[in-house]
Amino acid sequence: MSHLRLVQPIGTAFALAICLACAPARAQSAADVEAFEREIRPLLVEKCLSCHGPEKQKGGLRVDARAPLLEGGDSGPAVVPGKPEESLLVQAVKREDGLEMPPDAPLSPKQAAALERWVASGAAWPADGAPAVETRKEAWARHWAFRPMARPEPPDAGDASWVRTPVDAFVAEKHAEAGLSPSPEADRRTLIRRLSYDLTGLPPSPEEVAAFVADPDPTAYEKLVDRLLASKRYGEQWARHWLDVARYADTKGYVYGREERFFVHAPAYRDWVVKAFNDDLPYDRFLLDQIAADQAEPDDPSALAALGFVTLGRRFLGVTHDIIDDRIDVVTRGTMGLTVACSRCHDHKFDPIPTADYYALYGVFMNCTERLVPLAEPSGSEAERAAFEAELKKRRDALESGVASAREEASRRIRSRVADYLTAQLDLSKVPADGFDVILYADDLVPASARRWQAYLAAAAEADDPIFRPWRRLAAIPEAEFAARAAGVLAEPDGSGAAPVNARVASAFASPPAAMAEAVERYGRLFAEVEREWAELRKADPAATALADPDAEALRKVLYEPDRSPCWIPDEPIVTIEAFLDNNQDVKLWQLQGEVDRWLMQSPVAPPYASALTDRAEIREPRVFRRGNAANPGDLAPRRFLQVVAGPDAPAFANGSGRLELARAIIDPENPLTARVWVNRIWAQHFGAGLVRTPSDFGIRSEPPSHPELLDWLARRLVDGGWSTKTIHRLILLSSTYRQRSNGGGPDDEKAKLADPENRLLWRTNPHRLTFEEARDSALAATGELDARIGGRGTPLFGGAENRRRTLYGVVDRQFLPGVFRVFDFANPDLHIPSRSETTVPQQALFAMNHPFPAARARALAARLSPGDDDASTRAVFQAVLQRDPTADEASAAREFLADAAAAPPPAPPAESLAWSYGCVTVDPASGPSKDFRPMPHFDGQGWGGGPQWPDPVLGWARITAGGATPGTIRPARSSGAGSRRSAA
Structure with a gap:
């Protein structure tokens, strides 16, 4: 595209600034340099360096070299040689314009005068012996991410038997430089599980594992990659990665009660x-x-x-x-x-x-x-579609009628108060900023409309509008000079080719006003007269579209012209026009909008x-x-x-x-960032960390890529290959780098652990920790309960009817995000999340032990086992969950566990304890329950309701016994799970 280009790489203006900043002071004499060393350098070191030196640069300013002083910080150049009046450093030490440096105590008058003389004489600085300091613009110019993508060629393969794809050639080059060797290839069972989880988020079935392990075809691995990339489950897994980036949620977060949350x-x-x-x-x-x-x-x-x-x-x-x-x-x-x-x-x-x-x-x-x-189109039978459309039309008609009425009423009030809105333009500091303006009553001045008037008058001034030309000229006069200058500015001739002042306006300003407030009154009366004329005409002729007098019609358009008029309320949804309406209107319209929204979400035939x-x-x-x-x-x-x-x-x-x-x-191919960012995200999902470890920050503060040539090679392949994501997957997944074992096993393991403990050089594969979605979906897959339906409206994962769909289709509620999501490091839906945290906390184990979901999966898996043969059942469990047979030690432990359970069945718990089946402690009979123990309503995943229950999103549900807590009964244990209610324990 024509306007998108890299200017070596960030523009000639930056390059020019670098040259100016790095140039020595012009014609500086030995005396100037001596004066600097005697008076200025000690001052900078003593008063400024602690906050603006090599270790710390507050406000982006550094003062230990001339170049960064000339470049300045966040507020602009600190020193303009020869111009102390334009130098922020001089203003700061003189404590002018709100700048006060040093912040604790001002410089003495002698010190401030010396600094000002130094700037005025050209800001001399010794050419030799000055510390070499890189300016920000120099850093920008050489930063890897802002430079054009290179076209690197894969290096010559070191070990041709290991280099399967160009990816391996780049990785092997780094291995050779560090004197490291790659790890051996993982076994086939590990590879199919790794691929299946990476591409689909689900485990392979035991039958798939067995078939792959036994497949003699030398291209079996390549075929497996292609099969998984073609699976419908692939889109679900990689959509979840992107939804973290897109801060996806099914709800809006906290909103006013008048508005539908979903x-x-x-x-x-x-x-x-x-x-x-x-x-x-x-x-x-x-x-x-x-x-x-x-x-x-x-x-x-x-x-x-x-x-x-x-x-x-x-x-x-x-x-x-x-x-x-x-x-x-x-x-x-x-x-x-x-x-x-x-x-x-x-x-x-x-x-x-x-x-x-x-x-x-x-x-x-x-x-x-x-x-x-x-x-x-709506689904269902013809009768169902007709019923849906009829109900939708009824609700939409009510909404559209309400919006139209509210817009017309708001516009009418603005037209009736033109003088008030013009008065507001005289001191806009009194108009609340957008977002801090709540219009409680119908007769309030509407800040959004005041700002619309501001924009309209600014556009009129730029166009030298003949209606508001007197306004523009009069408003430019200082208040103290208004009476003396008003007649003169009104008499100034119009510009060449400019339309004459509107005749009605010219008549209203035939004599100069005494003050700007009087000019406001005249405009107000003028528009009120035109409004009356228009009302009379419409009464006599309802089909009239304009006033006969062109000057009056021009004034009428200011009040009525669609889209342009400052009195016009945009014909847009309530979400973008609510600022123009008073609170009562907003509440009514949001309720009508909510009726439409809920019908579209609840009707089974809605598209x-x-x-x-x-x-x-x-x-x-x-x-x-x-x-x-x-x-x-x-x-x-x-x-x-x-x-x-x-x-x-x-x-x-x-x-x-x-x-x-x-x-x-x-998406321009010459944009150096977009392709790099995407291939880095793909790489990070396969290896646990990107070639750049800050996937959403390629700025100056980011680490450089571990393999910069590989990053650019992949980015170029993405662009040149038609931006195909699956092509990049194949390049990575078919590589020997990806197929390595995660536990090492190469000849240089000990050396590698010391030289590269974080595995940035990829001498092994990083273990894959399952996300919450992968773990939950795997449990359902292991029991054969996973509902494979794709798409549709989400439902809560927990509470109410048991949800067996993939976790991707669970409701993500910003305001009431289930605590179990937070415990298992689910992405915060309020924010763009480039990569998830990985924590290990007790609540994760408590979920596995206490929550109904894993308990139900265990029961479902047990129901599939053949009774009477414990060894066969143990093998079936291991195959279903891990796609392998148990080891000898695991089989022995299972037999011992089952024998102990059969020999000593646990006694039946008291009925009272059955009610507290998840996470509980006993109330001390002597002291009774603590004072903050309160029955709480049941939370069903969407709202509070139901009988007295104690909700704990981590430990599960606990029902309060009849009569509440009394000495000797059970109460819930304290949970530190995010989002859980405080308990009495």
Whole structure:
């Protein structure tokens, strides 16, 4: 694409800045240098170096060398040679403009004067003996991730018998450099289990293992890889990896009670991701659809489901700025490994991402709204479909009628208070920022409408609008000079080619106003007159569409023109217009929206729905929010791509919001980040850690790749091979590197353990720890209970009817995430999660011992065993769970366990104890229950209700005995599981 290019690699402006920063002071004399060494260097060392030296750089500023001083920190250049008035360092020591350095005690007047003289004389610095300090721009210029992808050739194979794919050639080269040897190949049983879990998240069946182990075909392994890649289970496993990146959840997080908590469109997005992986949708198209499917695939309605990537984030109680911030974060970290959201309040402290770039992307998403659209026709019989459509129409009609009425009423109130909204423009600091404005009453001034007036007047000023030309000129006069200058500015001639001032406006300002408040009153009366004329005309002629007088009609359009008028309430869903309405209207409309949403989620014949992101009718340019404060807007930030990739002269986006242009810039083959990030994510899932160990941060703070040539080779293969994810899988999985044993066994094991304890050089395979989903699904697979249905609305995993579907299809509830998810390191659905934590905590063992789910799986597996032959049953259990026979020691231990159980059956517990079958302790009869022991309602996975039960998401359910806790009864043990209720123990 024409505007996306690497400028060696980050722009000529950066390179120029580097040259300027590194250049010595011009014409510095020996006396200047001597004065620096005598007066300035000791001052910098004593007063500044502790916070701005080699070890620490507060605000990104370093003062122990000239180059970083000239470059400056987060606030800009610290020193401008010859211009102390423009140097932030001088301002700071003089404690001007809110800058106060050093923070504890000011410099003496003599010290401050010396520093100012030094800057004024050119900021001399010795050319010899100065510490070699790399500036941030120099670091950016050489950073591996910002440089173009190389086209490395695989090195010559060292051991041709070991090098099966080019992946092995790159790995073997690193082995040779370190003097290490690879581990032997794993046995076939291990390989089929490894492949099956990596590609499908499920264990192979015992029969599949036996067949593979006994297969004499030399291509059996390759065929196994292809079979698993073609499995429908593959898409489910790799969709789950992507859903962590996409911060997937079925609910919005905490929202006001008036709003439905569940997303209608979440299942459709999840199912789209599953299908995309199963179909091997090219990765560039995979990303393009998730950002701009509405524009990239206008003829494929099913592609709209992909937009859940952007729209399924947390809703932050409707605070628009936070919602957009979340979208910027998931797009930039998820696709390019850039932490752009760190630039919300200031330039990025480490990476070349200025605040202006953040707000350029903010403008893209600011100019979008959401629409709920069906992806298919309803299912069921003709009668069922008709009943569904009739009920849906009734609810939609009520919603649309309510929205239309609320919009019209809100617009009418704004038109009746034009003077009030113009008065608000005189001091916008009194208008609450978006997200901090709750309109309680119908007669409140609406901050969102005040900001719409602000944008309208700014556009009118830029266009030299003939209606608001007097307003623009008068508003520019300082208050103290208003009376003296008003007549003069109103008499100024119009610009060349400019339309004359609207005749009605010119008449209203035939005499100059005494103050700006009087100008507001005149505009208010003028618009009120036009409003009355329009009302009279419509009364006489209901079909009228315009006023006869063109000047009056121009004024009427300010009040009524769709999309453009500052009185217009956008024709958008309640989620994006609620800020224009008072609280009572919002509550009513959210209730009507909830009726529609719940019908679409509860009806068995309802089709899947997508929340399509679409461009707004009116496109507005964003402004930088100073320090991230929406109430303090700064310069315009044209919508464009990131300068670190596209260069400082990247053109602004020109088509609508710019979302399609943004998506195309992300997937441009010359973008050095996107392909690298994706192949690194694939690698990390197969080896436990990526070639880059920070999969969503390829910035300056990231570690360099362990195998940089391999990373670029894979990225190039991805792009040149049509962005096929399955092709990258095959390259990795067919390698000898992947097939190694995890427990070593090579000739250099001891040396390798010392030289490379973290296995970054891949001299063995890292063991695979099962995720929660893999462990739960494996238990169901082992018992033959796994429900293999693909897709559809999720259901709670625990509570109520037992759920035997894959864990992927369990409800992910942001607000009430089951504690068992947290205990087993499930991804936090509030955030983009690049890789999961791996913890070992007691609650994990307690779940296995106490929770009904593993107990039920044990009973189901036991029911499949043949009675009377303990050895055969033991072998069957091991085959079902581990796909192997027990060892001699395991078989002996099993026989001993079964014999002990048969010889000494446990006594039946008291009836009272049966009620407390999971995690319990006894109340001391002397002291009785503690004061905070309270019966709690049952939580069924979706809401509180039912009889008196004690919910513990880790230890299971505990029912309270009749009469509550009394001395001698049982009470639940304390649980530290995340999300569990506090107990009395």
